[in-house]
Amino acid sequence: MAGPRSRPIDYAFYGxxxxxxxxxxxxxxxxxxxxxxxxxxxxxQKIFYFHVPSAYSMYVGATACFVGSLLYLVKPSDASDxxxxxxxxxxxxxxxxxxxxxxxxxxxxxxxxxTWDPRLTTALLSVLIYVAYLVLRSFAGDGDGERRFAAAxxxxxxxxxxxxHFSVQKWGGQHPTVITGKGGGLQHPDMKMxxxxxxxxxxxxxxxxxxxxxxxxxxxxxxxxxxEDAIDLGLDTRTEx
Amino acid sequence: xxxxxxxxxxxxERATTGDAPAEHAAPAGDAPDxxxxxxxxxxxxQPEHYSGEVLLxxxxxxxxxxxxxxxxxxxxxxSALGARLADLEREIDKAAATKPQR
Numbered sequence: 218m219a220g221p222r223s224r225p226i227d228y229a230f231y232g233x234x235x236x237x238x239x240x241x242x243x244x245x246x247x248x249x250x251x252x253x254x255x256x257x258x259x260x261x262q263k264i265f266y267f268h269v270p271s272a273y274s275m276y277v278g279a280t281a282c283f284v285g286s287l288l289y290l291v292k293p294s295d296a297s298d299x300x301x302x303x304x305x306x307x308x309x310x311x312x313x314x315x316x317x318x319x320x321x322x323x324x325x326x327x328x329x330x331x332t333w334d335p336r337l338t339t340a341l342l343s344v345l346i347y348v349a350y351l352v353l354r355s356f357a358g359d360g361d362g363e364r365r366f367a368a369a370x371x372x373x374x375x376x377x378x379x380x381x382h383f384s385v386q387k388w389g390g391q392h393p394t395v396i397t398g399k400g401g402g403l404q405h406p407d408m409k410m411x412x413x414x415x416x417x418x419x420x421x422x423x424x425x426x427x428x429x430x431x432x433x434x435x436x437x438x439x440x441x442x443x444x445e446d447a448i449d450l451g452l453d454t455r456t457e458x
Numbered sequence: 459x460x461x462x463x464x465x466x467x468x469x470x471e472r473a474t475t476g477d478a479p480a481e482h483a484a485p486a487g488d489a490p491d492x493x494x495x496x497x498x499x500x501x502x503x504q505p506e507h508y509s510g511e512v513l514l515x516x517x518x519x520x521x522x523x524x525x526x527x528x529x530x531x532x533x534x535x536x537s538a539l540g541a542r543l544a545d546l547e548r549e550i551d552k553a554a555a556t557k558p559q560r
Contacts, residue, residue, distance in 0.1 A: 436536075
C-alpha cells in the first residue's frame with residue numbers, strides 16, 4: 218500500500234484499484250446470481266457481459282496508445298511514450314479476451330467458432346496492429362528513432378478503430394449490432410444493469426492497468442538514464458539491458 | 459442502457475438453442491425402453507454440439523488467465539527494475555565510500 222513517501226496521486230491509484238476490485242466482485246455476483254438467464258440462448262448468453270466490455274476496453278487501450286503516440290510525435294517525453302506503450306499492451310490484452318470469448322459465444326449462437334465476418338476480421342486486424350507495435354518496441358531498441366516509428370504506428374493503427382465500429386452497419390455480416398440508438402435487445406432491467414456494471418468495471422480496470430503499466434515504463438526510462446549517467450561517471454552498474 | 463440490442467437474432471440461433479426444429483423433437487413413443495432398444499439416425503440439421511456451461515466457464519477462465527498473465531508480466535518487470543535500482547544504489551554507495559575525503 219501507499220508508503221510514507223506516497224503522494225496524493227498514489228492514493229488516487231490505490232483508490233482506483235480498490236473501487237475496481239469491489240466493482241468486479243459485485244459484477245460477478247450480479248451477472249451470475251441476479252441477472253436472469255436468457256430464454257433462447259441459455260446461460261452462454263452471459264458471455265455477452267464480458268465480451269462486449271472487453272471489446273470496449275480494447276478501444277480504451279487503443280485510444281490511450283493513440284493519444285500517447287500523438288503527444289510523443291508533437292513533444293517527445295518519457296510519459297507520452299509510456300502512455301503509448303501501456304495503451305498498446307492494454308489493447309492487445311483486452312483484444313485477446315475479446316477474440317477468445319467471442320468465438321465461444323459464436324459456437325453456440327452461430328454454430329461455428331469463427332467466420333470471416335467484417336467485424337471479426339477488422340477486430341483481428343486491429344489487435345495484430347498493436348501486436349506489431351509491441352514487437353517493434355521489444356526488438357527494435359529504445360532510441361528516439363524507434364520510439365518515433367512506434368508512435369507513428371500507434372497513430373496510424375487507430376484509424377482502424379472506427380472501421381471496426383461501423384463495419385456491421387456498412388458491410389453487414391453475422392456479427393450483431395450491439396449498441397444502436399434504436400433500443401431494444403436486453404429485455405430485462407437486470408440485464409441492462411449487468412451490462413452497465415460490466416462496462417464501468419472494465420473501463421476502470423483498463424484505466425488502472427494502463428496507469429500501472431505506464432508508471433513502470435516511466436520508471437524504467439528514468440532508471441536507464443540514471444544508469445547511463447552512472448556509467449559516464451565511471452560506475453559499472455548495468456546488469457540488464 | 460436502453461439502447462442496446464443483444465445477439466439474440468443470430469442466424470443459426472434457433473437451430474442451436476431452445477427452439478428445436480420439429481426433426482429434433484423426440485419421436486412419439488420415446489419411452490426409456492424404446493430408447494435403449496431402438497436406434498434412429500438424426501434427420502435434418504445436427505443438434506447443438508456445444509454445452510453452454512462449458513463455453514461460459516471457458517470464456518470466464520480465459521478472461522482471468524489473460525488478465526492475470528499480463529499483471530504477472532508487469533509485476534516481473536517491476537521486480538527487475540527494483541533489482542537494477544538496488545545495483546545502482548550499491549554502486550553509488552561504493553563509489554561514495556572510496557571517494558577521497560577533502
